[in-house]
Amino acid sequence: MQQVRLGRSGLQVSEICLGMMSYGSSAWRDWVLDEDAADPFVRRAVEAGITFFDTADVYSLGESERVTGRLLARYFARRDDYVLATKVHGRMSAAPNDGGLSRKHILAGIDESLRRLGTDHVDLYQIHRWDPHTPIEETMEALHDVVRAGKARYIGASSMYAWQFSKAQYVAREHGWTTFSSMQNHYNLVYREEEREMLPLCEDQGVGVIPWSPLARGLLAGNRGRGGERRTTRASNDPFSDMYTDDDFAVVDVNAEVAAERGVSPAQVALAWLLSRPAVTAPIIGATKLPHLEDAIAATELTLDEKEIERLEAPYVPHRVLGH
Numbered sequence: 001m002q003q004v005r006l007g008r009s010g011l012q013v014s015e016i017c018l019g020m021m022s023y024g025s026s027a028w029r030d031w032v033l034d035e036d037a038a039d040p041f042v043r044r045a046v047e048a049g050i051t052f053f054d055t056a057d058v059y060s061l062g063e064s065e066r067v068t069g070r071l072l073a074r075y076f077a078r079r080d081d082y083v084l085a086t087k088v089h090g091r092m093s094a095a096p097n098d099g100g101l102s103r104k105h106i107l108a109g110i111d112e113s114l115r116r117l118g119t120d121h122v123d124l125y126q127i128h129r130w131d132p133h134t135p136i137e138e139t140m141e142a143l144h145d146v147v148r149a150g151k152a153r154y155i156g157a158s159s160m161y162a163w164q165f166s167k168a169q170y171v172a173r174e175h176g177w178t179t180f181s182s183m184q185n186h187y188n189l190v191y192r193e194e195e196r197e198m199l200p201l202c203e204d205q206g207v208g209v210i211p212w213s214p215l216a217r218g219l220l221a222g223n224r225g226r227g228g229e230r231r232t233t234r235a236s237n238d239p240f241s242d243m244y245t246d247d248d249f250a251v252v253d254v255n256a257e258v259a260a261e262r263g264v265s266p267a268q269v270a271l272a273w274l275l276s277r278p279a280v281t282a283p284i285i286g287a288t289k290l291p292h293l294e295d296a297i298a299a300t301e302l303t304l305d306e307k308e309i310e311r312l313e314a315p316y317v318p319h320r321v322l323g324h
Helices: 035-048 059-075 103-117 136-148 162-175 198-205 239-243 246-262 266-275 290-299 306-313
Strands: 003-005 012-014 017-019 052-054 083-088 122-127 152-158 180-184
Touching (some): 035 290, 059 103, 103 122, 122 136, 162 198, 246 266, 266 306
Parallel strands (some): 083 122, 122 152
């Protein structure tokens, strides 16, 4: 698997990122796998050349970070052989300061994440969402201090409006603080609103894009049908699944047609399309069955032609903002 630069930074990552939200504790979500069940996925990812792994403190309320740290230590001889990303913002308890992007929560959050991950640093520390209750100056200075302390090598952001991301970068540059190297946003064949402002901004500014939900919570892989039919446990127990509507099945149908003509799975076509987008560095894929992971690996070898891309994009229906 190719290793590519994260935007204009010097950091090299695999062109597929394994999302670790699926691994932790089923007490958090029914479809989440425990450590023993997650082991084969990390092993296969490493065998395939995946070196980029993304988790968050809020996934399984910390258990995902614990599982991630133990499994990566098992399959990599050296800490520097992989790129580890986690996120901060989500509410971890009922305590008033145990969530958001205040200086207090960021500085406490990185220490707790490192303890759970069993490492002294993460390669990419990301804000999981925008915090409207904390001045962005406070957040960016705290993130800069995390980097200066050696606890994170780079920082990144996740779903927000382009004006918010631009403001954060401006504030950081104005004060000589660390700027964001990446944007983890909601982007796939049935949700392309990011093409209006965020993706052109990232491409222009050299920010690496690592989309979440590249298969639209499995919609593009066939886990749901028209009229609300749910074909998997996750589709039945994932609130984000309800972001999509029956209007999106026009795209799903064309994706399946192109896949059938190519003799590959619909998931491979949807991921190959995403990998072809100029701003995209590495989609974050979730896998609770090994074929999910195999599809992602195979997608890196699939090149779509211009006519196929035009067919895939033609039925798109504009959406309201989803996932912020």
